[in-house]
Structures are given as C-alpha cells and as structure tokens.
Amino acid sequence: xxxxxxxxxxxxxxxxxxxxxxxxxxxxxxxxxxxxxxxxxxxxxxxxxxxxxxxxxxxxxxxxxxxxxxxxxxxxxxxxxxxxxxxxxxxxxxxxxxxxxxxxxxxxxxxxxxxxxxxxxxxxxxxxxxxxxxxxxxxxxxxxxxxxxxxxxxxxxxxxxxxxxxxxxxxxxxxxxxxxxxxxxxxxxxxxxxxxxxxxxxxxxxxxxxxxxxxxxxxxxxxxxxxxxxxxxxxxxxxxxxxxxxxxxxxxxxxxxxxxxxxxxxxxxxxxxxxxxxxxxxxxxxxxxxxxxxxxxxxxxxxxxxxxxxxxxxxxxxxxxxxxxxxxxxxxxxxxxxxxxxxxxxxxxxxxxxxxxxxxx
Numbered sequence: 001x002x003x004x005x006x007x008x009x010x011x012x013x014x015x016x017x018x019x020x021x022x023x024x025x026x027x028x029x030x031x032x033x034x035x036x037x038x039x040x041x042x043x044x045x046x047x048x049x050x051x052x053x054x055x056x057x058x059x060x061x062x063x064x065x066x067x068x069x070x071x072x073x074x075x076x077x078x079x080x081x082x083x084x085x086x087x088x089x090x091x092x093x094x095x096x097x098x099x100x101x102x103x104x105x106x107x108x109x110x111x112x113x114x115x116x117x118x119x120x121x122x123x124x125x126x127x128x129x130x131x132x133x134x135x136x137x138x139x140x141x142x143x144x145x146x147x148x149x150x151x152x153x154x155x156x157x158x159x160x161x162x163x164x165x166x167x168x169x170x171x172x173x174x175x176x177x178x179x180x181x182x183x184x185x186x187x188x189x190x191x192x193x194x195x196x197x198x199x200x201x202x203x204x205x206x207x208x209x210x211x212x213x214x215x216x217x218x219x220x221x222x223x224x225x226x227x228x229x230x231x232x233x234x235x236x237x238x239x240x241x242x243x244x245x246x247x248x249x250x251x252x253x254x255x256x257x258x259x260x261x262x263x264x265x266x267x268x269x270x271x272x273x274x275x276x277x278x279x280x281x282x283x284x285x286x287x288x289x290x291x292x293x294x295x296x297x298x299x300x301x302x303x304x305x306x307x308x309x310x311x312x313x314x315x316x317x318x319x320x321x322x323x324x325x326x327x328x329x330x331x332x333x334x335x336x337x338x339x340x341x342x343x344x345x346x347x348x349x350x351x352x353x354x355x356x357x358x359x360x361x
Contacts, residue, residue, distance in 0.1 A: 038108075038111075041108045042108045042109070042111050042112035043112060043292065043301060044108075045105045045106070045108035045109040045112065046108075046109055046112045046141075046301065046302060047292060047300070047301050048105070049109060049144075050139065050300050050301070050302070051300070052180075053139060054300075056176070056177050056180065057171065057174040057176075057177040060174070060175055060176035060177060061174060061175055061176075064076045064079065064080070064175055064176070079175065080175070083175060089182070090172040090178060090182060090187055090188050090193065091187075091188060091190060091192045091193040091196060092193075092196055093164075093187070093196060093197060093201050094164070094182040094185065094186070094187045095179075095182045095183065096182065096183060096184065096185040097183040097184075098150075100183040100184060101148070101149050101150045101183070101184055101185065102149075102150050103149070106145065106149035106150070106151035107151050109145055109149075109151060110145055110151040110152060112304055113141065113253070113257070113302075113304055113305060113306055113307045114306060114307070115141065115142055115145040115146065115151070115152060115307045115308075115309070116152060116306070116307070116308045116309070117146045117152035117153065117154060117157060117309050117311070118308060118309065118310040118311065118346075119157045119158065119311055120310060120311060120312055120313060120342075121311075121312070121313045121314065122158075123158050123160075123161050123206070123247075123314060125159070125160025125161055125203060125204040126203050126204070127203060127204075127244075127245050127314075128197075128198045128203055128204070128205045128206075128207075128242065128243075128244040128245070129161070129205070129206040129207065129244055129245050129246070129247050129314060130194075130198075130206075130207050130209060130235055130238065130239045130244050130245070130246055130247070131147075131163075131206055131207065131208040131209070131247045131248075131249045131311070132209060132211045132235060132246065132247070132248055132249060132335065132339070133208050133209065133210045133211065133249045133251070134210075134211060134212060134216075134227045134229070134248070134249065134250050134251070134339065135212060135216055135220055135225075135226070135227050135250075135251065135254055135255055136210050136212045136213060136214070136216040136217045136220060136254075137217065137220050137251075137254035137255055137257070137258075138217060138220060138257070138258045138260065138285060138287055138302075139302075140210055140254070141254065141257060141302065141307055142251035142253070142254050142307045142308075142309045143165055143208060143210060143251070143309075144165065144184075145307075146163075146309045147163040147164075147165040147185070147206075147208045148163075148165045148184040148185060148186050149184060152309075158206070158311075160204045161204050161205075161206050162185070162204055162205055162206065163185060163206045163208055164185050164186070164187050164197055164205065164206065164207050164208065165184070165185065165186045165187070165208045166186075166187060166188065166189035166193070166194070166207060166208060166209045166210070167181065167186055167187075167188070167189060167210075168188070168189065168281045168282065169188035169189060169190050169193075169281075170280070170281055171188070172187075172188045189209060191238070194207055194209075194238055195238070195241075195242065198238070198242035198244050199242050206247075207244070208249070209235050211227070211228070211229055211232050211235060212227050212228035212229065212232070213228070214277045214281060214282040214283045215228050215277060215283075216228040217282070217283060217285060218262070218263075218270070218273055218274075218277075218283055218285070219262060219361075220254070220255040220258075220260060221255060221258075221259065221260045221262055222255060222256045222259065223255075223256075224255055224262070225255070225343070225352075225356060225357065225358045225359060226358075226359045226360075226361060227339070227358065227359070227360055227361070228361055229336060229339070229360050229361070230336075230360055230361060233328050233329070233332050236328050236331050236332045236335060237323055237328050239317045239331070240317055240318070240319070240320045240323040240327065240328065240331065241319070241320065241321060241322075241323065242319065243317060243318060243319030244317060245314040245315060245316050245317055246314065246315055246317055246331065246334075246335050246338075247311060247312060247313075247314040248312040248313075248335060248338045248339040248342050249309060249310065249311050249312060250309075250310055250312070250339065250342050250343050250346070250358075251307060251308065251309040251310070252306075252307070252308045252309075252310070252346065252347065252350035252351070252352065253305050253306050253307040253308055253350065253351075254307060256303070256305040257289065257302035257303050257304075257305050257307070258287045258288065258289050258302055258303070259287060259288055259289070260285055260286065260287040261286040261287070269286075272284070273285070288300075289301050289302045289303055290302075290303055306350070306351070308346075308350045310342060310346050312338060312339070312341075312342040313338065313342075315334065315335075315338060317331060336360060339358070339360075340358055340360070343358040344358075
C-alpha cells in the first residue's frame with residue numbers, strides 16, 4: 001500500500017521520480033524493474049502525444065457539443081462565450097504556460113528517442129529571429145520537443161530567447177486543442193501572428209517555421225534527405241520586412257522514426273494527397289511505426305531512433321519595408337547555402353554517411 005501511495009504522489013507532483021523509486025523497490029517482480037518502468041513511461045508519453053495530435057481536436061469538439069444537451073450545458077455555454085472573446089489571442093502572442101512546458105511527461109518524451117538540441121552559436125536577445133526548421137517528418141517530433149517544451153533546455157541554452165513554434169492556423173479554431181497548443185508557446189502560422197511576434201512583442205523572439213510544411217511530409221522516409229525549399233520564399237520576405245535574422249535548423253533523424261509508402265509524382269495516390277493538402281492543410285499519409293506492446297508489430301508508436309536538432313549560425317537580415325523580388329532571392333539563396341553547409345558539417349557526427357546529400361526541391 002505504501003508503494004502505491006508513493007507512486008501516485010509522484011504522478012501528482014509531475015516529477016515522475018516517486019513512481020520510479022517506489023515501483024523500483026520490488027525486486028521480486030522483474031517486469032517492474034526500474035529500467036523497464038522508465039521505458040514504458042517513455043513510450044506512453046510519446047504515444048499519448050501522437051493520439052492527442054490525431055484525435056484531441058475532434059474529440060473535444062464532440063464532447064463539448066454533447067454537453068450542450070445535458071444538465072451541464074452552462075459549462076459548454078461559458079466556454080464557447082469565452083472562446084469568442086479570446087478568439088484573437090493566438091494571433092497576438094498566444095498564452096504560453098511555463099508549467100506546461102516543464103511537465104515531466106516531456107522529459108520522458110525526450111528520452112524515448114532520445115531528442116537532443118545542439119547549439120552552435122549564441123543568439124543575441126536584442127534581436128528577433130526566424131528559425132527555418134527542416135525536415136517536416138511525419139509529426140515534427142524534434143520541433144515540438146525542442147521548441148514546444150523545455151525538455152531539451154532551450155531557455156538555458158539560449159538565455160533571453162522565447163521560442164514560438166508555428167503550426168496550422170486551423171488548429172486554433174478547435175476548442176480545447178487551441179488552448180493546449182498555446183500553453184506550449186505554439187501559435188498559428190499566419191502573417192498577422194508572425195508579424196505580431198516580430199514587431200510588437202519586443203526582442204528576443206524566435207519564430208520557428210517548418211518551411212516545407214505538409215508538402216515536405218510526402219517525401220519523408222528513412223534515408224530520404226529531401227527538403228521542400230526552392231520555391232518557399234515567404235519566410236525570407238517576412239524576415240526582411242521585420243529585420244529578423246534567419247537561422248537554419250536541421251534535425252537529423254526526424255525522417256527515421258516512421259516507415260512511409262511514398263507515391264510517385266503523377267500517380268493517382270499522389271494526386272489525392274496533393275488535393276487533400278490544398279483543401280485541409282495537411283496530407284493523408286500511409287505510414288507505420290511499431291506496435292505499443294511489440295516492436296515487431298506495426299502501430300502508431302514511432303521507432304526509437306535518435307533525433308538531433310542542430311540550430312545553425314544566424315545571419316543578419318536588414319529591415320526593408322518593401323523588399324524587391326531580387327532582394328528576397330539574394331537572402332533566400334544565402335539561406336539555402338547556410339542550410340546545406342549545416343547539413344554537410346554535422347551529418348557524419350549524427351550517423352549519416354559522408355556520401356549522403358541533402359536534396360532541395
């Protein structure tokens with residue numbers, strides 16, 4: 001009984017330490033060994049995030065609508081009334097929670113792969129930045145863990161810098177999900193929201209944009225180093241208009257955690273994926289990871305492959321209110337060169353071959 005109470009108290013405090021120490025004191029039960037318990041907690045932490053990403057929005061909407069037809073309808077009415085008042089908050093810096101960003105569950109999430117954040121240069125807190133994140137992968141595990149939580153110690157590695165991770169604007173029209181995302185410092189990838197952070201929120205802001213987006217996810221698979229960037233120039237124009245420095249970021253291992261069937265350009269399935277991407281903002285993918293109870297079966301749990309996110313060297317971008325296409329092209333080419341240089345410099349350090357090349361499409 002004391003063991004159960006101690007484990008439960010550890011969960012409530014969010015430290016996770018008590019549950020491991022309490023259950024780890026049961027040598028007569030090998031399946032409750034500390035190392036196995038920790039591994040199970042790591043898997044659960046990742047699995048719950050995947051499930052939350054896939055169904056939290058639709059589930060919360062259905063539950064709130066159902067409550068309207070019960071005796072608890074005032075609760076739903078109050079929430080939707082507040083939602084109307086709070087509608088523009090995501091576009092005005094959001095509402096991050098230090099407490100949520102430091103949840104113990106994110107530390108287990110980090111250690112499952114594991115995820116690591118690699119700093120290469122200092123960032124000046126008197127400047128603002130746009131981080132270009134590559135590649136998208138299936139679920140952007142590296143982007144979320146490094147910039148949507150404090151699991152890898154972003155604030156300690158880059159003091160004075162506030163990371164804000166951009167994602168689909170449609171997510172912030174969904175009740176409950178919008179608040180959950182904002183608590184991690186996540187905001188909609190819209191022009192208004194980005195401009196607010198870079199021009200009306202002081203300095204020390206780092207806006208993280210997954211440049212390739214859903215289009216890039218169509219090409220992610222183990223060993224496939226492809227980024228969608230050649231015609232993605234909007235982020236460079238925004239950087240110029242706000243005088244925000246550009247920082248290339250590459251995550252080694254992002255594409256390795258799921259197996260995906262990649263359909264050839266021109267095929268019917270590829271056309272269907274492209275159509276869905278344009279209509280709803282993301283593409284339906286045919287992928288699999290491992291099963292929850294067995295690594296030899298298929299499931300939604302990602303494979304535990306190392307994910308190493310390298311934040312490259314920032315380069316200064318001048319403030320130009322109305323940059324010409326030629327000026328945008330100049331800094332876009334410079335950004336592409338910086339990204340390629342970053343990939344080539346660190347690829348062998350994180351298990352890639354010297355002959356591996358980054359393809360920019």
